[in-house]
Amino acid sequence: MGTGTAIAVDPFVASCTLTPRLEAVRSARDFARSTLQGWGLGALFDDVALVASELVTNALRHAIGASADGPGDRLCQVPAQPGRTHPADYRTPIRISLVHRSPQVVCAVSDPSSQGPVAREADFVAESGRGLHLVDSFSTSWGWHPLAGAGKVVWALFDATPEEPTAGRHRRAV
Template sequence: MSTGTALATDPHVVSCTLAPRFEAVRTAREFTRDTLNGWGLGELFDDVALVASELVTNALRHALGQSEPSRVPAQSMPQLSAETLPIRISLVHRAPQVVCAVSDPSSNGPVAREADFVAESGRGLHLVDSFSRSWGWHPLAGAGKVVWALFDARAAEPPAESPLPVNLGRHRRSA
């Protein structure tokens, strides 16, 4: 459901424009999986995809003001014009880091709420904080913002070979 994936001249900086519908969350996850696999960083998928899902969902709910975009008929969807910024997910790989960034048309920054573990929503930014090394947001010139999360790609790289065996005869005991 994306409106197109653009590969920049730098293969380590890629973006995907997303349609303003909840299917965009699935598209963002697929884009994230394909991109990380292409970079040889598939081990990061679970964490990056969870954060991407949360950031895109927040953009749909708060920036576009659609509590249930999947129930809006396609013919009544707002048309994106030159003045309207779409939702866009970007992934940047600069070893040893990966950045997941989601831009949207709202200039209002994200606000983490007090976690209510009984509520169906409201924990997204807590998840972003838990699964990324750091996160933040910046206003864009004119209008809109970008919310980003930073991941350590070193954890996904294979360890250097050690001349000594590791964990020889040892095991971890689970509680």
């Protein structure tokens, strides 16, 4: 009998590391779609995709050194460090994880910043600043936790029990 370490793989935990580029938001949505469909929870996709998009966008904008006033290609660039092969390789990558523990699904996005997200006062004329309000509206609850060493994880909880949304309103119970 051999002595080895058995690693259990949980089929209801899925993670994806995202390259800090504009395409990361689309990759996060694609990851959410395929994971939720694999779990038979495709009906949750719209809400989870919206929240995942907002959380990944915030990570790109605030944690990876974003520039909102320049061309799109500069959004995720970080100044080069001497001896580094990639401008962002000294940072913890952005990671999205989905965890299904019936009757809930958690969407979690980790990034290298230790600064917690701050919901701004809603300004419906501004081009940005409403993301965390959307996260709050489309999830059951949300929050964040610092990670050991550096970085944080921002999470959103979703009810995975099927229910019919009320016409003209989002799915969160008021």
